[in-house]
Amino acid sequence: MCVPPAFGENECFIFLQDKSRCHVMMVESASETIRTTTSNQNGVSNLSSQLDGGGGREGGSNGDNNGEISPVDLLHLQQQQALQAARQFLLQQASGLNSPSSNEVKQSPVQVPMSMAMLTPQMISPQQMQQILSPPQLQALLQQQQALMLQQLQEYYKKQQEQLHLQLLTQQQQQAGKQAAKEQQIGNKQLAFQQQLIQMQQLQQQHMINLQRQGLVSLQPTNPMQSLQQAMCPGDLQQLWKEVSGVQSAEEALKQQHTGEGLDLSTNSTSTSFPKANTHSSLHSLHNGQDNHTPKRDRYRDRARLFEWISSFSKADLGDEHLTPYSKGGPLSSSHHEEHAGSHPLYGHGECKWPGCEALCDDMGQFIKHLNNEHALDDRSTAQCRVQMQVVQQLEIQLAKESERLQAMMTHLHMRPSEPKPFNQPLNLASSGSLLKRESEVYPEGLPHPPTSATAPITPLRQGPSVISSSSLHSHSHPHGVGPIRRRIADKFCTPIASGIREELAQNCEFYKNADVRPPFTYASLIRHAILEAPDRQLTLNEIYNWFTRMFAYFRRNTATWKNAVRHNLSLHKCFVRVENVKGAVWTVDEVEYQKRRPPKMTGSPTLVKNMISGLGFGSLNASYQAALAESSLTLLNSQGLVNPSSAASLNMLHGMGHDDVSSTVEQVNSNGSCSPTLSPQQYGHQVHVKEEPTEIEEDSRSMSLMATVTQNMALPSDRDDRDLDDELPTEELE
DNA sequence: TTCGATGTAAACAGCA
DNA sequence: CTGCTGTTTACATCGA
Numbered sequence: 169m170c171v172p173p174a175f176g177e178n179e180c181f182i183f184l185q186d187k188s189r190c191h192v193m194m195v196e197s198a199s200e201t202i203r204t205t206t207s208n209q210n211g212v213s214n215l216s217s218q219l220d221g222g223g224g225r226e227g228g229s230n231g232d233n234n235g236e237i238s239p240v241d242l243l244h245l246q247q248q249q250a251l252q253a254a255r256q257f258l259l260q261q262a263s264g265l266n267s268p269s270s271n272e273v274k275q276s277p278v279q280v281p282m283s284m285a286m287l288t289p290q291m292i293s294p295q296q297m298q299q300i301l302s303p304p305q306l307q308a309l310l311q312q313q314q315a316l317m318l319q320q321l322q323e324y325y326k327k328q329q330e331q332l333h334l335q336l337l338t339q340q341q342q343q344a345g346k347q348a349a350k351e352q353q354i355g356n357k358q359l360a361f362q363q364q365l366i367q368m369q370q371l372q373q374q375h376m377i378n379l380q381r382q383g384l385v386s387l388q389p390t391n392p393m394q395s396l397q398q399a400m401c402p403g404d405l406q407q408l409w410k411e412v413s414g415v416q417s418a419e420e421a422l423k424q425q426h427t428g429e430g431l432d433l434s435t436n437s438t439s440t441s442f443p444k445a446n447t448h449s450s451l452h453s454l455h456n457g458q459d460n461h462t463p464k465r466d467r468y469r470d471r472a473r474l475f476e477w478i479s480s481f482s483k484a485d486l487g488d489e490h491l492t493p494y495s496k497g498g499p500l501s502s503s504h505h506e507e508h509a510g511s512h513p514l515y516g517h518g519e520c521k522w523p524g525c526e527a528l529c530d531d532m533g534q535f536i537k538h539l540n541n542e543h544a545l546d547d548r549s550t551a552q553c554r555v556q557m558q559v560v561q562q563l564e565i566q567l568a569k570e571s572e573r574l575q576a577m578m579t580h581l582h583m584r585p586s587e588p589k590p591f592n593q594p595l596n597l598a599s600s601g602s603l604l605k606r607e608s609e610v611y612p613e614g615l616p617h618p619p620t621s622a623t624a625p626i627t628p629l630r631q632g633p634s635v636i637s638s639s640s641l642h643s644h645s646h647p648h649g650v651g652p653i654r655r656r657i658a659d660k661f662c663t664p665i666a667s668g669i670r671e672e673l674a675q676n677c678e679f680y681k682n683a684d685v686r687p688p689f690t691y692a693s694l695i696r697h698a699i700l701e702a703p704d705r706q707l708t709l710n711e712i713y714n715w716f717t718r719m720f721a722y723f724r725r726n727t728a729t730w731k732n733a734v735r736h737n738l739s740l741h742k743c744f745v746r747v748e749n750v751k752g753a754v755w756t757v758d759e760v761e762y763q764k765r766r767p768p769k770m771t772g773s774p775t776l777v778k779n780m781i782s783g784l785g786f787g788s789l790n791a792s793y794q795a796a797l798a799e800s801s802l803t804l805l806n807s808q809g810l811v812n813p814s815s816a817a818s819l820n821m822l823h824g825m826g827h828d829d830v831s832s833t834v835e836q837v838n839s840n841g842s843c844s845p846t847l848s849p850q851q852y853g854h855q856v857h858v859k860e861e862p863t864e865i866e867e868d869s870r871s872m873s874l875m876a877t878v879t880q881n882m883a884l885p886s887d888r889d890d891r892d893l894d895d896e897l898p899t900e901e902l903e
Numbered sequence: 904t905t906c907g908a909t910g911t912a913a914a915c916a917g918c919a
Numbered sequence: 920c921t922g923c924t925g926t927t928t929a930c931a932t933c934g935a
Contacts, residue, residue, distance in 0.1 A: 690908085690909065690910085691909080691910075692908095692909085709923085709924060709925085710923085710924090729910095729911070729912085730910095730911095732911075732912075732913085733909095733910060733911065733912095735923095735924070735925060735926085736910085736911080736912090736925095736926085736927090737909090737910090738924095738925080738926095739925060739926050739927075740909095740926090740927085746925080752924095753924080753925085905935100906934100906935085907933100907934095907935090908932100908934090909931100909932085909933085910930100910931085910932085911929100911930085911931085911932105912928100912929085912930085912931105913927100913928085913929085913930105914926100914927085914928080914929100915925100915926080915927080915928100916924100916925085916926080916927105917923100917924080917925085917926105918922100918923085918924080918925105919921100919922090919923085919924105
């Protein structure tokens, strides 16, 4: 449990979550309980005042004595207040008022912890209550326990009341003395009860934390005006920042937290309310805070890209996108700020950029309303948020790995690590490298590897997601509005970085299965992958459809559009061969044709090398060096077990690395003959044959090894699906 | 500016 | 007639 320094010891905000939703819960400790206990009348007022303090006072302490209460003081206060409560209660009873004690308890639960009190209608609206609701189990447990305790307390009070009445009737003379005794008794009882409550709350907090750690951290302000920063533990906030926007240092996170900036992200993710101050892009704020560090700029630009992508799996208008600093690689400062000034990271081009949403919003107000209505804290939003976080995490891990690999490569090639910097634009490897490494530290191996990454994350950086966006869709009435973009993006950032990382690919697979994100792959590559993934490497059209819907959540909608596209691609591309079967017609892949259709850019080894080098920022290298590089890559391939050139080539063709990926690059180098293994006509023929005779397993295994070699993923996919996906996806990535 | 790749939309034909 | 399948054309976007 983390306690924001600003809140003092007696107040802690906890984020809970379960599978379906995340909660922000304010858990009070002793002092709050005591305060609530103090009196029926004061209980509510105290609660409300505290709520106000928590929400209304920006970043400030909650005032009062919350700030610096020591445990001893706390206990003392608790005792005092308990005694006072008991005294008042006795006075009320003694005064002959008919206030039913049971009603009293119900109306304002004397002993109800703050967390529960907050749930009362007086404190928050029904909607807020709903949002605040803790996980069902936890809530049920707590309610049960608390109800039990309340009941016990009621009974106890009743007994006390009866006794009191008797005493009043029979021993009015000695009333005062007995009262004192009872006060003490009640006070002790209350203390014990409060201790129980505290323990229960601690358990609850522990549970919350556990839940929180299991999945996403969701932030849900209990008060509309309550800033998230106040509701978040510094650690949580910092982590969230690190995860999503890449804030590195705790100081920065804290700084942003306290300044009210940097919360936007969280607010954006889940929130139901957007304080005006926070409606502006978190990126904007972030950059403001970081601009003074020139070296960090690129880093943050990368982050910003990442975040941009993450925050909008689908992007709107490409045209605008291309003008963004991200894509242009220019200083992100002005234009970027302009882009986000007065805007929202989840809002752009007149539409909601919430993943999979694409709802049109005329203005920010409408968007905010939409965001609150459609993307409130619910199962879906929570899941999406979690996916986003995983995407970020995975992407950063991936980047860290690739960066490391690049460093190793450069070291091996006797290049200075600093050299790659120039090319930060395309890949940002150099600039992002350190950052990524740091991120990787933040997210150790143990972290669940989100699906995304290899393909998706990178793509986004290249605008992939942006492309997807609905803006294009709307503007062009293109349901998907993605098409060309993907490729563009890929081309733009085409680099070896995307070399497949098997696990990540597999994870991507999972990611796309669940996330309503358009895969950054062309229809052709997807179709091809689907077919190659089939046991006999052939599928009917309907089976292809099913594969799409099964593998990609994105293709579970707009079926007419993408199905049409699938058919269109099947017919259009020569690489897809329709074969009459007993059952009917099935589609197969002609790898040769598929490879042929590769973009000219990567055709030749020189070109390839050039592209690679330029992509890596090695533009200054001379031709010989480039050639050496290319050769080294080939050597690497061969040395890693690719003994048979033909097999290598065939493998590539078979599992088709997309034209764009590293493996394909290598393949093309080979075929070009500049470096080495080239495919002979026979081999091509063999390939074709294989395509037509999918039963060949040998090819499969070879392709596997090739993939492993090329991608250096090491482990061979245990299952066929993974392997195929791995092969395919990485390729496309580079597209 | 041109070209190629890609995506989307649509029209059309054949078939069950 | 309807729906699916398959082909084809047109158009738009983007990057090289």
